Amino acid sequence: MNGGDLISLALNPIAFNLGSIQVHWYGIFIASAVMIAVYLSVKEGSKRGIIADNIYDMILWALPVSIICARIYYVAFQWPYYSQHLDEIIKVWDGGIAIYGALIGAGLVVFYYCRSKFIPVWLMLDVIAPTVIMGQGIGRWGNFMNQEAFGKITSLSFLQHLHLPSFIINQMFIQGSYRQPTFLYESIWDIFGFILLMNLRHINKFFKRGEVFLGYVIWYSFGRFFVEGMRTDSLMAFGDIRVSQLLSIVLFFGSIGIIIYRRKKNPDLPYYLDGRSIINK
Template sequence: MNGIEIGVNPMIGHFGPFMPTWYGLLVALAVAAGWWLGVREARRRGLDTEKMRSMILWGLLGGVIGARLFHVVDRWDLYAGEPARALYVWEGGLAVYGGLIGGVLAGLVYARLAGLPFWKTADAAAPGLILGQGLGRLACIPNGDATGAPADVPWAFVYTNPASMVPPELLGEPLHPYPVYELLFDLALLGLLWSLRGVYKTDGLLFVTYAGVYAAGRFLLTFFRTEQVWFFGLQEAQAVSLAVLVILVPLLAWRLRARGTAASGRGGGRDLKNAAPKGGSAG
């Protein structure tokens, strides 16, 4: 067999009425790691950590709804015959982009209601978001719900368990280990954000950097996936990536203009101060 066999059952086992899955366990660990880092960054930035925890809860709820909705739309072939299965989140199948969009919108609503400074809060959340995304990709490995494109490489994944979410026609076929690719990319992006979090002085720039770099990377990485094509040969994630990049251009210009305005204001204040004679008032 050319590649690494993935034959694990996505379900851990039966424990009375409970049927835990590897996907649920690993996603929970990823959420916990992202939560911890987000609260840690909020504390470092002087934000109300209790409000930050509440915002994360809102974001999680909105994220799960958005992630499931995007996944169901993208893989409607799996749910057309049994629409009720779209509600079975525990089976796996959460689209990262849907989770990000739903989570950010829910977080924005809470930030407005709670009086949190949105851009400062978004910057605090960015490292935790990408950490959670990266670790969350580990959950996709036993579940098979981020199916890579056919590949002829020695590190290919070969799924053999029919209980996985890999399309039946791709069982036993060597596939790109897409979850590993994105995990490595996400960790590299986390390193970038970590190095910039003390450099940027304008609120919002770190979050915009996170969203922009992730969108560009996701657009390229998706060439190694096998999902539904939306239009012009682009898969769902690629179409959303392009839309995100288009939206981020004016956002970046806005935050850079805010930085320039703040810098000129500080500079102007110094000039006026220095222009006053040392002996008394100029009048």
């Protein structure tokens, strides 16, 4: 099978058309991830005393803000290109949004929303954190459909030795070469993180309030550091320094430091499971 045959086997990033509107698989995966995340957050929030309407209202603000911030983050580090192609800045459906930008935007919304509603910020972050990393794992398949977030050149035999299905191998033939499926590595890492956090947070007297969220940051940033090192489409800060790797280091050690500091400063911090006594009116 030659390169031309493989290109023809690449999956269509367009799922279907609604009249003149093209519905992209990228958007479908992101939308599906959000819906599942909201459902699980509402279910868990009810156990911790956070009413569903608070989560729904917060998401209505967090979703558009996170998309805008994700795009701004991406465009800012690709400004030499976008400064010459201003009409492409809004084309988020073609990919090109940065997850760290989305997390920053969503985090700001969570903070200000919870403060305005007198909801403990750390508790809300603990409720939604596992579903966020689950959503990230699902969302990476949108990158797969767009043939982006790929890794360095590899061989067909390497991909076959991973026992990957043929549709993934074919989709990893990009720009004339087979590529490392870094989208898959990160997706698997995220899903494992989701499973781990979902189980650990219900162990009595294990997580203090805020530590489910900080555990998510530690887990995600650790994996992202190594996956980012395998990618060839990274946003660069300066020289050979990758933006996401630099930020991952800061978040990893920063989150560990925050956990240690909070526990030493206030040994009586409430545990995550104590959140069931919180009632919002």
